[in-house]
Amino acid sequence: MQNVGPDAGRNVAGLRLPVVGSVVATGQVGLPFTVVDAAGRAVEPISEFVREMVAGDMPDSSCRSYAYDLLRWWRFLAAIEVEWDRAQRVDVRDLVLWLRHARNPQRTRTRLGAPTPGSVNTRTGKRHLAEGYAPRTINHQLSVLKQFYDFHLGAGRGPVVNPVPAATRGGTRPGAHGNPLHEFVPHRRGAYRQKVPEQAPRVVDDALWNELFAAMTSHRDRAILATYISSAARASELLGMRCDDLDFGRQTISVVGKGTCTRQTIPASPDAFVWIRLYLAEGHVAPVEEPLPADAPLWVTLRGPRKPLSYWAMRAVLNRANDRLGANITLHDLRHTCASRMMADPNMAITDVQAVLRHKSLTTTGMYGTVQLDELINRTLEHHARRAAPPPPRPHPAYNAADLAVLFGEQAG
Incomplete structure (x- = not known):
């Protein structure tokens, strides 16, 4: 299908993206991830862009996320038969139209008895993920493409005009400091940006939390959940801990914060350290009679060769408990629960909660004070x-x- 003008239209409803190419880890310095085509060759425009992002101190996890968004764009361009450096605004528009109605393959559930996508769970009151692409996913896709084409435009490559409209009407960044001499102009969404519904914090009530904790089958899993619910650490932050990140004397843990390369210290509960001690006493990390290796991963697998516990493995543990309880609790829900508990404590100032959650703005922390x-x-x-x-x-x-x-x-x- 050839590129068409804005008046001709394009049938995106019947569009099927070819499943070609993939995101691969390269192991190279300065290029942690890239996209390869059907023949296994690296897509050089994407590789150059990723190198630029790495040079700007972007974490590897973000590079991987950007690579997947660009892989989706490359597959869409292949479906409409348009070269990446010939893309127009109408092509970006059609991508958004396709994302609004296409099924997300990550939402496909083949297990018998799996909940209907988008339905509400009766135990938690939280909706299961819908089968399509979320508004945040579409907006992230647009942001990645905007940066990608801005980079190549600066190097004299690609289309003459960036095919992705600015994130806001007028081109100003949302929340940017304005000139006090100019009249205030309310922020308006840019073209193709989706409305993101406001969501209340996903809090697990005390009764369901007790059932979830009782459903854990090992000291390791109990220790992880007790640390999540008391420290408000993010899923990847906690799973990336090393043995020397524990301070039993001060009852604090250290994690690499989201979007940073520095270790941040946060408190955890005495109960969490009790369960951590019971887990370490089982000798999964190191023999009981030997001291803990400082740089070894704290959370490891319990069966087979010892290796770091991955996010997907911990998610599988939680999903097995969810199946028994009829719930849909996620690891991030425990962060929300910890934050809401602290906000409900009259002896905790909102600035204290902000410090534990490591938010840059009090406005973000304030959402946990909602009823x-x-x-x-x-x-x-x-x-x-x-x-x-x-x-x-x-x-x-x-x-x-x-x-x-x-x-x-x-x-x-």
Whole structure:
């Protein structure tokens, strides 16, 4: 299918992206990930862009995410038969239209009894992932393409004009400091940017948390969950810990923060350190009689050769517990739960919670102070019960009911 003008239109409903190419880890310095074509050759425009991102101190995880977005774009260009350096705004528009209605292959569930995509879980009140691409995914795709074409435009390659519109109307960055001499202009979404619905923090109530913790089958898994729920660490941060990241004296842990290369210290609960001690006493990390190797991974597999516990392996542990409980709890839900618990404590200042969560803005931390739906329902029902009118007083039995009816009407009886 050849490129078409904006008036001709393109049938994106029946578009099928060819499953060619892949994202590979190169092991090269300055190029952790790249995209290869069907013949296994590196796609050089993407490799150059990734090198630029690495030079700008972008973490490897972000490079991998960017590579997958660019792989999707390369497959879309192959489906519409357009070269990457000939792409136009209409092609980006059609990509967005396709993403809005296509099925996300990562949402495919073949297991019998799997929940319907987009349905609400009765235990948690949280929706299961829909089968399509989320608005955040589409916006991330556009942001990656915008940076990709900006980079090549600066090098004199690619289209004359960036085919991806700016993120905002007028081209200014959202939240950027404005000139006080100019009139304030409200932020407006850029073309093709999707509306992202506001979501309340996903909090696990105490009863369900107790059931989840009881469903764990090893000290390692109990230690991980106890550390998640008390430290509010992100999933990848906690799983990347080393043995020397534990401080039993101060009861703190150290993690490499999201988007940073520095280790950040955060407190955890005494219970978490008790479970960690029980896990280490089993000798999975190192023999019990030997000291812990400082640079060894803290969380390792329990069966087979010893290797670091991956995110997908820990997610499988949680999913097995979810199947037994009929829930859909994620590791990130535990971060939300910890934050909401601390915000509900009157002895915890919001700046303390911000420091634990390592947020740059208090506005982000403030969302955990919102009232949860279950709490709102209970308080509202209690309010209505207090406001209910008391029943009228019953007359003394010594009064004649017929006389009362004559004086005050039938209701007096």
